[in-house]
Amino acid sequence: MANSELDLIERIRKRVALPPGSGAILGIGDDCAIFRARGAAEDLLLTTDMLIEDVHFRATHRAQDVGWKALARGLSDIAAMGGEPRFCLVSLALAPWAGSRWVDGFYRGLLRLAARENAPLLGGDLAHSDKCMCDIVVVGTVPRGRALRRDGARAGNAIYVSGALGGSALGLARGRGNAWKRHLHPEPRIALGRFLRSELGATAAMDLSDGLSLDLRRLCLASGLSAQIWTPPVFPGATLEQAMHGGEDYELLFTLPARASVPLEFEGLPLARIGTMRRGRPGAVEYDGVPLAPLGYDHFRNV
Amino acid sequence: MANSELDLIERIRKRVALPPGSGAILGIGDDCAIFRARGAAEDLLLTTDMLIEDVHFRATHRAQDVGWKALARGLSDIAAMGGEPRFCLVSLALAPWAGSRWVDGFYRGLLRLAARENAPLLGGDLAHSDKCMCDIVVVGTVPRGRALRRDGARAGNAIYVSGALGGSALGLARGRGNAWKRHLHPEPRIALGRFLRSELGATAAMDLSDGLSLDLRRLCLASGLSAQIWTPPVFPGATLEQAMHGGEDYELLFTLPARASVPLEFEGLPLARIGTMRRGRPGAVEYDGVPLAPLGYDHFRNV
Structure with missing residues (x-):
């Protein structure tokens, strides 16, 4: 396991210093990062999760299932820290095979779960690529200092x-x-x-x-x-x-x-x-x- | 331009309602989303940007240039709204050709800019894929209600x-x-x-x-x-x-x-x-x- 994910993450983590007073409470190595805005009564939880064609899903999967799962994975990280989801962002790279029907299905599945969990989609990025790839960002909150780590x-x-x-x-x-x-x-x-x-x-x-x-x-x-x-x-x-x-x-x-x-x-x-x-x-x-x-x-x- | 990016973004935007009182101030359609935590004196700016092999960069580019540029693009969105960068998250999918030397170079370039701009790397995701793909999230702050839109x-x-x-x-x-x-x-x-x-x-x-x-x-x-x-x-x-x-x-x-x-x-x-x-x-x-x-x-x- 010389090149395992844990080792790689540890190698990256060691190079990052969290400046005191910056509001950065918790960095690499947990389900979410934690940030505290000035004066805020609640801490922010942030997580990102990729969903990649032929790694996490296939072109034969229903688009709305892919959209649902993309968001569910991020929401699960918020759940793991005892947080309330507040909103999400989605970066989506589209393969040539993914036409507007697929795109509509993807957002339909994602937005259905987003509405249920009060995590409205506030932004993201769009691009084209050889394969479909989605990166979800979910932001949640937890009372100050109370996140489950x-x-x-x-x-x-x-x-x-x-x-x-x-x-x-x-x-x-x-x-x-x-x-x-x-x-x-x-x-x-x-x-x-x-x-x-x-x-x-x-x-x-x-x-x-x-x-x-x-x-x-x-x-x-x-x-x-x-x-x-x-x-x-x-x-x-x-x-x-x-x-x-x-x-x-x-x-x-x-x-x-x-x-x-x-x-x-x-x-x-x-x-x-x-x-x-x-x-x-x-x-x-x-x-x-x-x-x-x-x-x-x-x-x-x-x- | 029936299927242009602007049209697609507009189609998605119309399906998203920003719940009043949720802290979501600005959603899809600007450089950053804006969120206000309870009691906070500052608003949060959030942006995501993808950098994809053979779309935005090539395998022949130096890894540290790719890492720098990935973060620079996100920081530029924070700049556009008059914000101060506070931290970043990076999701990175690695192609088979990208070995540990490339990964180290990528993070070296990214972390050099992150240190200069006081935007420590607080987390992200790692995966493998056919091609390298990076999605950067940058979070910044701006005094409450003062973001340039x-x-x-x-x-x-x-x-x-x-x-x-x-x-x-x-x-x-x-x-x-x-x-x-x-x-x-x-x-x-x-x-x-x-x-x-x-x-x-x-x-x-x-x-x-x-x-x-x-x-x-x-x-x-x-x-x-x-x-x-x-x-x-x-x-x-x-x-x-x-x-x-x-x-x-x-x-x-x-x-x-x-x-x-x-x-x-x-x-x-x-x-x-x-x-x-x-x-x-x-x-x-x-x-x-x-x-x-x-x-x-x-x-x-x-x-």
């Missing part, structure tokens, strides 16, 4: 996930059924993220975009801890492998003081404890007592 | 540009010399933008990214006016055609009350009057009394 977990904290894992990976493999719908139409857990922040007192949170094994490793690294986990809830029909390493579930992974009282579900979405944060080699994850390799989706693993 | 020009206002036009187009054609340097290393006019807002009382401003003829048309459309212009300052060696229609000069185009006293230059950069805003068909531009076709760079003209 990856680096807040403490030794002894309980580890939880929402929902069931592996559904998106199963859907991608099958290309049909409920799992496929889930792959195409992920649901950003906005209300849950807000609940974790304001009611449950979560110490850390992130969204599961690249697979539990890799994402939990990232949370552990940020918090300087290791983790011991057992089998998470598995999406009906999915394999344990898909649940442990499959990407794009967009459920929330979060930590809480061990004594916290956690409901079994939130608005119909199950919340399940899957383990405990421990002192130990930062980033190490044990599953049923055996080291778990971070096999989740890494754009840079094989570079 | 495209829609503020009044009939009778004088029209000005900074610097000389056509240099970037000349450089692209020649591939060497001062004009080529200018094409590779555009200079965002941050200090000038701030001066226009706080000292000169400019009524409208925008940056010249797609050519004077097209960009002035956009300013006229936004302000509901027409314009009469004469020959603008031409970059040494460039043709009048390049000055009128060539893109990527990143100079500022701005309007002022006709009686405003404007210095001949600002920090060594010439400021020249090139015409007058008029009542008349919105968007119509006359050059020496003859209608000027908007021939500047439009990604969607020939779709």
